[in-house]
Amino acid sequence: MLNLRKNMLVEKYKPKKLEDVISQKSTIKTILDWLEKWKPGKALMLYGPTGVGKNLIVELISKEKGLNLLEINASDKRDASSVKRLIPATKDSSLFGGRLILIDEADNLSVSDRGGSTEMIDIIKDSIYPVILIAQNPYDKKLKTLRKYCELVKFRKVPKNILEKYLYDIAKKEMKLSSNVIREIAENSDGDVRSALNDLEMRALGYRERGKNIFETLQAIFKGNLKEALNAISLSEKDLDEIFWWVEQNITNEYTSIEDVANAFDILSRADIFRSKIYKYQNFRFKKYMRDMIASLSTLEGKKGFTMYKPPDRFIILGRTKAKREENEKYYEELGSILHCSKRKVKDQLPYLNIILKNQGVVKVVSV
Amino acid sequence: MFEIWTEKYRPLKLDNIVDQTHVVDRLKSFVKNKTIPHMIFAGPPGTGKTCCAIAIARELFGDNWRQNFQETNASDMRGIDVIRTRIKNFSRTRPIGSTFKIIFLDEGDALTPDAQNALRRLMEMYADVTRFIISCNYSSNIIAPIQSRAAVFRFKFLSKENVFTYLKKIVRGEKIKIDKEALEAIYEISEGDLRKATNILQASATLGKKITKDTIYEATAKAEPEEVKKMISLSLKGKFLDAREILKELLLKRGISGQDIIKQISSQVYNLDVSETAKACLMEKVGNFEFRMQTGNELIQLEALLAQFAVSKK
Secondary structure: OOOHHHHOHHHHOOOOOHHHOOOOHHHHHHHHHHHHHOOOOOEEEEEOOOOOOHHHHHHHHHHHOOOEEEEEOOOOOOOHHHHHOOHHHHHOOOOOOOEEEEEOOOOOOOHHHOOHHHHHHHHHHHOOOOEEEEEOOOOOHHHHHHHOOEEEEEOOOOOHHHHHHHHHHHHHHHOOOOHHHHHHHHHHHOOOHHHHHHHHHHHHHOOOOOOEOHHHHHHHHHHOOHHHHHHHHHHEOOOHHHHHHHHHHHHHHHOOOHHHHHHHHHHHHHHHHHHHHHHHHOOOOHHHHHHHHHHHHHHOOOOOOOOOOOOOHHHHHHHHOHHHHHHHHHHHHHHHHHHOOOHHHHHHHHHHHHHHHHHOOOOOOOOO | OOOOHHHHOOOOOHHHOOOOHHHHHHHHHHHHOOOOOOEEEEOOOOOOHHHHHHHHHHHHHHHHHHHHEEEEEOOOOOOHHHHHHHHHHHHHOOOOOOOOEEEEEEOHHHOOHHHHHHHHHHHHHOOOOEEEEEEEOOHHHOOHHHHHHOEEEEOOOOOHHHHHHHHHHHHHHHOOEEOHHHHHHHHHHHOOOHHHHHHHHHHHHOOOOEEOHHHHHHHHHHHOOHHHHHHHHHHHOOOHHHHHHHHHHHHHHOOOOHHHHHHHHHHHHHHOOOOHHHHHHHHHHHHHHHHHHOOOOHHHHHHHHHHHHHHHOO
16 A cells, blocks of 8 residues: 555656657757746746646656756645745755746636736746746636746647557556557547546556546436436536536437427526526526436436437537637727727627628628 | 717717706706716616716816726626726726716626625725716616615616607718608617617618618618528428527627527517417517526527427427
8 A cells, every 4th residue: 555656557657758758749849948048037838738748847857957846836825925935946046056947737826826926927037047837728817917928838639549559558568458448548538648547557457436427427317317317417527517518419319309309498598597697696506406407307208229419519619710709809899999888789789880881991890 | 990970970068968858957067066976877778878978078077088087898897807907996096187087887787796896895995086987777787885876867768759850960961861761760670779770870871872761671681690580480390400500600600699689589570470379479488588598698598499489380
């Protein structure tokens, strides 16, 4: 038991040298080049999916460059005064070689971390050592100002085939697993090396403690009874909001009669009222009712046998049209400030405004 | 620079505000005494709330009015953050060449209760230098503590005569021609909303210098995407999946607001090829889902409505 952690695959196969890190060659080079040319006042912000090696690479770089790594992460209190306390360490020269400052989870400032972001900017401005930040979402609005002081470096997911080969090599040394299982793990991991290694280990141990995946959850909601549905929702890997959108997408796959479809949408529409109250008023008590409404879909008769459930296309469509929509929103705002009204009112009047503006030869007309 | 008649013909003085005399008279007495209280302007859209706020600022502050007048649309930024940052920062700055300045919060009923409570504090803390004018459609959506700190002004629906007088002024100014029937049509479509009426007039004027009833309908038909009609007829035929496809296209790809879509659906119901009883029944459903949409997600609520349309024939 004592050595449990050391024995875990994630620890055991943690790369010891930069050259052992899989699939991030060009990113590593970017970071090294940046360090080479670094001048005070500018920081580097690393972002990208989890488990692809952001922290690891920073650690290895500091090791190979002989720099002392000074790290603050979300477990530290990061309000203004706590961050301020770090400032000396970023300013005095050290007898024991250079330093590298790492601010992990930079976007994960909680409400109690008020002012921390401004202090981080001060650190970047004044530090005599290079500062590297890691963020999940660099475009978070909390990071808006901070971002101006940072160069962004995006980490990509580890490609499936590279990950599969990597897992395969480890599995060969450690356990007996069919290549099918390994492929499945690689596919499920979505480029996250850490979770893939953990999965591999669990598979090898012969058990996997995990929640119900979304397909099992949907099956229980659509085809089970109320109790099974409630149970599946509470055990699901996905949170209630995600389940909600999966249900939305699949109502028409599950129910064949239009009456059932209409009833199902009516139930979902009522669940949505609770859902909106949860978000608007942060009233999480309503989550219970939202859950119960979704589970009550089990009272409708689902399709007999197998249903092919599809992921919600709403997010895909929204993602694809995001840039365009953002551009439009900006335009509505501009128009709104000229016309003394809100974006909402601009949108309201847009069909007429478009006709008017087009006629006056205004090039930028938003399509309706 | 383009020209929008709602701006070109916006009344700049309280004297030129269309109707609303019961409000304007009191506002004028404030101007005369060179001070105003916090105010709530409640009333339907396009009845002069923003106009009054701008006019009062111009009359109080003269040429400097823009420096002492901040306009924020609450519906665009309705969280507590905006109140704590932007609004707060402006509230505490000193006015320029005046004893106070005005913050105009348009669509204040869109502010969350939290945000309204934060606002209420600002109203007290900076009352020596800042006056708030909060506009809203219904004053009941403004929390009681704010209502009690402000003078509430209720803007009425504009009468047909008043809308006509205003539109005729534009017609003269733009040297276009319009007949009585066309004016009636504009009034009917705009439901007394002067902003909308003006936009309809200008959109129609792009089709020709002489505006008739037909020109108005041509312009409004252009403004209403055909897809909404198609969507309704598909779902009435029970082809829910196809109808839903169009809905997603309109909402998610083109970014048309759900409010707009449901308004158009409701304006179509009486033209549908179904029995009178069915129309009444559908209308109730439209109302029901428009109501739910006020809190809920636009896509979900409209999907649910289309599904109701799809079963209605059976």
